[in-house]
Structures are given as structure tokens and as C-alpha cells.
Amino acid sequence: MSTIAVVGAGKIGEALLSGLLHGGRPAEELLFTERHPERAAELTRRYGVAAVDVAEAAKRADVLVVAVKPQDIDPVLDELAPLVGPDSLLVSLCAGLPTALYERRFVEGTPVVRVMPNTPMVVGAAMSAVSPGRYATREHVRTVSELLSCVGAVVEVPESQQDAVTALSGSGPAYFFYLVEAMIDAGILLGLPRAVAEQLIIQSAVGAAKMLAESDEHPVILREAVTSPAGTTINAIRELEKHGVRAALLAAIEAARDRSVELGKVHEEPERH
Numbered sequence: 599m600s601t602i603a604v605v606g607a608g609k610i611g612e613a614l615l616s617g618l619l620h621g622g623r624p625a626e627e628l629l630f631t632e633r634h635p636e637r638a639a640e641l642t643r644r645y646g647v648a649a650v651d652v653a654e655a656a657k658r659a660d661v662l663v664v665a666v667k668p669q670d671i672d673p674v675l676d677e678l679a680p681l682v683g684p685d686s687l688l689v690s691l692c693a694g695l696p697t698a699l700y701e702r703r704f705v706e707g708t709p710v711v712r713v714m715p716n717t718p719m720v721v722g723a724a725m726s727a728v729s730p731g732r733y734a735t736r737e738h739v740r741t742v743s744e745l746l747s748c749v750g751a752v753v754e755v756p757e758s759q760q761d762a763v764t765a766l767s768g769s770g771p772a773y774f775f776y777l778v779e780a781m782i783d784a785g786i787l788l789g790l791p792r793a794v795a796e797q798l799i800i801q802s803a804v805g806a807a808k809m810l811a812e813s814d815e816h817p818v819i820l821r822e823a824v825t826s827p828a829g830t831t832i833n834a835i836r837e838l839e840k841h842g843v844r845a846a847l848l849a850a851i852e853a854a855r856d857r858s859v860e861l862g863k864v865h866e867e868p869e870r871h
């Protein structure tokens with residue numbers, strides 16, 4: 599039995615707790631720390647998971663998962679530094695923050711694994727990418743990957759790719775939600791009732807995602823199968839191309855990657871003495 603503590607139970611911290619519970623992990627093996635007491639009480643009521651302070655989390659947990667905003671990391675590192683060491687296992691879910699940041703602030707040899715998950719964790723369909731830091735062994739990576747495989751798919755990438763991963767799959771669900779939202783609006787424009795437009799688009803998204811996941815075909819082939827000669831779809835595709843939607847996606851994802859790099863740079867200042 600291993601205990602997992604989530605430090606910062608916001609959107610992704612809650613997604614992890616709820617995903618692990620759905621995946622069959624008992625509430626007694628989970629802990630969390632949360633700076634807002636009302637939020638902590640609400641989560642304990644909802645999930646039966648105990649809220650503790652950082653000291654207790656560090657004492658009781660085999661795996662400490664840091665899930666605060668990158669901008670809030672400094673006080674968390676200050677609190678954790680005297681409590682962790684080579685026998686701990688730290689997992690950072692924070693966008694942009696390199697494992698080296700933790701390693702600089704913690705006792706030498708403290709293992710850190712950087713992970714970029716995404717919110718579909720709540721339904722057991724996360725995409726998580728893991729990268730070991732300097733002191734994380736294969737065993738540490740295996741432990742973290744096994745943990746995350748309860749809430750979705752897991753891939754290992756070199757840490758140098760984590761900013762790109764963050765832009766692609768970390769933020770990825772937001773792009774799909776945005777697209778769905780815009781397509782529902784199009785249904786409204788065409789005069790459909792909102793509920794009907796929502797059902798049509800959400801089920802189309804679920805169906806398309808299922809085809810992507812289950813067939814061996816490339817997305818281009820799947821799209822071509824919908825696009826009949828002189829039919830309706832090609833008219834829509836022409837408009838998408840005319841409005842530069844593909845270029846917009848490339849630029850958008852590049853901008854997200856750049857922001858991830860920037861978030862890491864903020865913390866690049868020399869070691870504090």
C-alpha cells in the first residue's frame with residue numbers, strides 16, 4: 599500500500615484525486631493539502647479524502663504530487679525543502695517548471711519526476727507525459743507511470759520535450775472544447791435549438807474521437823472519407839483553409855509552448871543562500 603498526497607487540490611489536483619478513486623484506489627491511501635479551508639472541506643465531503651498540512655503530507659505520503667500554479671511554487675518549495683530527501687518521491691504537474699528547480703531547492707539526491715497530465719483524468723482518459731529528473735531512477739518512473747496509468751494513457755518523453763507536450767496535450771482539451779463551443783454556435787446560427795446543436799456536436803466529437811482511437815487510419819484518411827466529391831464537407835473545408843485555421847492552430851500551439859518555456863525561466867534565478 600502506498601500513500602499519495604496532492605499538494606494543491608485545484609482543478610488538476612481534484613482531477614487526479616477523483617480519477618484515482620474511480621480507478622479503485624481507496625480514499626485512505628490519498629491525502630491532499632489545500633490553502634483554502636472551504637475548498638478543502640468541500641473536497642473531503644465529496645471524496646472522503648483527508649486534508650492535511652504539508653508537513654503531514656510529507657511524513658505520510660510515499661508520493662508527493664505538486665499541483666499548484668507555477669506562480670505559487672516558491673512557498674511550496676520552501677515548505678517542502680526541510681521535509682523531503684532521497685527517500686521521497688516528488689511529482690511535479692506544474693507547467694513549465696523544470697525538475698532542476700526542485701533539485702536546486704531540495705536536499706541533493708531528492709528524486710523528482712515531471713509530469714504533464716490533462717483534465718480528462720476525471721474520466722480515466724488522461725494523457726500524461728512523464729520525464730525523470732536527475733535523481734529519479736527507472737523504479738521511480740515506473741511507480742509514477744503505474745499510478746498515472748490508472749487514470750489514462752502514459753508516455754515517457756525527455757524533459758526537453760515537456761514544453762511542447764504541455765502545449766499539445768496539457769492544453770489540448772481546451773482547444774477541443776473551444777472547437778465544440780464554436781460548432782455549437784454554428785448550429786445556433788443555422789437556427790437549431792441549442793440542446794439539439796449540443797447533442798449533434800458532442801456526439802460527433804465523441805464518435806470522431808472513438809474512430810481516431812480505435813481505427814488504424816490516419817486522420818487525413820478519416821477526413822477524406824467524410825468529404826464527398828462536390829458534396830457539402832469540401833465547401834466547409836475551403837472556408838477553414840481560407841480563414842487560416844490550420845495556421846492558427848500551429849501559431850496557437852507554438853504560443854502555448856513559448857509560455858511554458860517562459861514560466862520555467864521565471865524560476866531560473868541563481869540558487870538562494
Ligand SMILES: NC(=O)C1=CN([C@@H]2O[C@H](COP(=O)(O)OP(=O)(O)OC[C@H]3O[C@@H](n4cnc5c(N)ncnc54)[C@H](O)[C@@H]3O)[C@@H](O)[C@H]2O)C=CC1
Pocket residue numbers: 605606607608609610611631632633634637665666667668670673674691692693694714715716717768769
Ligand atoms: N488545469 C489543467 O488542465 C492542467 C494544469 N496543470 C498544472 O497543474 C497545476 C495546477 O493547475 P490548476 O489545477 O489548473 O490550478 P488551480 O488554481 O485550480 O489549483 C491550484 C490549487 O493549489 C492551491 N494552492 C496554492 N498554493 C498552495 C499551497 N501553498 N498549499 C496548498 N495549496 C495551495 C490553490 O488554492 C488551488 O486550489 C499548474 O501548475 C498547472 O500548470 C497541468 C496540466 C493540466
Ligand SMILES: O=C(O)[C@@H]1CCC=N1
Pocket residue numbers: 693764768769
Ligand atoms: O493553462 C495552463 O497553464 C495549464 C497547463 C496545461 C493546461 N493548463
